[in-house]
Amino acid sequence: MAPYLLPRTGTLYSFTLVHRKDGVPVAFGYADLSDGLRVFGRIEGDANPILDSRVSISARSDSLPLCRIRMEDAP
Amino acid sequence: MRRVDVIGVGLTPFGRHHGRSTSEIARPAILAALRDAGIERRDVQAAYCGSAYGGMMIGQRSLAAIGLTGIPITNVENACSSSATAFAMAYRAIASGQYDIALAFGVDKLSQFGGGTIPLVNEDWEVSQGISMPMIYAMRATRYLHEYGLTPERLAQVPVKARKHGARNPDAQFQSEVTLEQVISARPVADPFTLLHCCPTGDGGAAALLCAEQMTARLGAQGVRILASELTSGKFRAGFRDMTEPEITLRGAALAYEEAGIGADEINVAEFHDAFSIAELIYCEAFGFCARGEAISLVESGETSLGGRRPVNPSGGLLSKGHPVGATGIAQMVEIVNQLRGRCGSRQVENAKIGLTHATGGGATGFDHGACTIHIFGQ
Numbered sequence: 512m513a514p515y516l517l518p519r520t521g522t523l524y525s526f527t528l529v530h531r532k533d534g535v536p537v538a539f540g541y542a543d544l545s546d547g548l549r550v551f552g553r554i555e556g557d558a559n560p561i562l563d564s565r566v567s568i569s570a571r572s573d574s575l576p577l578c579r580i581r582m583e584d585a586p
Numbered sequence: 587m588r589r590v591d592v593i594g595v596g597l598t599p600f601g602r603h604h605g606r607s608t609s610e611i612a613r614p615a616i617l618a619a620l621r622d623a624g625i626e627r628r629d630v631q632a633a634y635c636g637s638a639y640g641g642m643m644i645g646q647r648s649l650a651a652i653g654l655t656g657i658p659i660t661n662v663e664n665a666c667s668s669s670a671t672a673f674a675m676a677y678r679a680i681a682s683g684q685y686d687i688a689l690a691f692g693v694d695k696l697s698q699f700g701g702g703t704i705p706l707v708n709e710d711w712e713v714s715q716g717i718s719m720p721m722i723y724a725m726r727a728t729r730y731l732h733e734y735g736l737t738p739e740r741l742a743q744v745p746v747k748a749r750k751h752g753a754r755n756p757d758a759q760f761q762s763e764v765t766l767e768q769v770i771s772a773r774p775v776a777d778p779f780t781l782l783h784c785c786p787t788g789d790g791g792a793a794a795l796l797c798a799e800q801m802t803a804r805l806g807a808q809g810v811r812i813l814a815s816e817l818t819s820g821k822f823r824a825g826f827r828d829m830t831e832p833e834i835t836l837r838g839a840a841l842a843y844e845e846a847g848i849g850a851d852e853i854n855v856a857e858f859h860d861a862f863s864i865a866e867l868i869y870c871e872a873f874g875f876c877a878r879g880e881a882i883s884l885v886e887s888g889e890t891s892l893g894g895r896r897p898v899n900p901s902g903g904l905l906s907k908g909h910p911v912g913a914t915g916i917a918q919m920v921e922i923v924n925q926l927r928g929r930c931g932s933r934q935v936e937n938a939k940i941g942l943t944h945a946t947g948g949g950a951t952g953f954d955h956g957a958c959t960i961h962i963f964g965q
Contacts, residue, residue: 524725524729524826524829525725525726526725527724527725527728527777527778528774529721529775529776530774530775536774539716539721540725541829547825549824549827551712551717562729575714576715576716
């Protein structure tokens, strides 16, 4: 196993808004990265998730999921 | 390979069996299958038990009080395909001449977890990141609705149909109908799913006795022939995957049709793995019941409802009958075998000659699903 640097951009393949019994709904999705890999992550920001739109990817080390997805073309 | 028949089936009704252990839930199904086949315990030469959460030696624990021990007992875990995999193993053992009569059964008790989604294995990457089965299927549904221009309201017709069927099944966990409005306004779980788009967690058992064709008449049993027994695993892929195209089921369906020597048009009745509403649509397409993107029209036209041309999930499916995961595969076979024998009462499918069961499951990173089992039965 060797470290591999993931691209920071991709497109949103799908998502779902998860409703927990307590607390606000949280969006999760799959992003297809520019190198062909797919990652599962939490969708951050106020913009509505739109399929096939461009997203940026970042990583968190303090909470799960590690991968965070943000809509790029959002106003 | 020898031909193999199913000569007896039995169910422990699906629901919540508080106060009963997993093995206690298995036993009524096994005893019912033995009675149905009209054979003695000493006739059973081997047993295969499928369970996802039953724990070590669930087969032996279930069979101990029945006095069916001292024979080879094999415990099988293959997620939602566990008991269908156990059945496939029994089939292969008889077909190859190893045994003449074998028992396959499945059991699970999901009420032990006190509710919520089924526990997955945390060493899987996406599971470690918080994914769950409802989320996987919900993302599949979101993509499907997007690609084919469907609304969540149209998708909500699938659970309405399932519950209509389940209302005629005394072994189902849910035996009441629901309206479209009830499905739409139920508690949201993971968009586009409300609670009624998701199968309930529950407890139950299912059993089948398999026998070499030559023995069936001698035993005086009403046998149903196994025309195909297909078992496969998903293909791992790290990158892009079309979630609306269930590759494991597509591949398995083609092999099963080939093995049975029939085409999709010859199937009269089917039990598909509808753990969530979207699944029935995707599997109707994967099995060639319609073109891609058109399965909702089968629901809307009534073609796949009881009374329609080709009913899908007459038992109520997982959405209505329930889904104690290890029991599900053989429970589907109980329904199809009884349909082919004309024993399904108010939900009997007219002139059912050939039926199909499909149990697939196991959410894991990089797989469509981990396991898939498809069986075709004929009179």
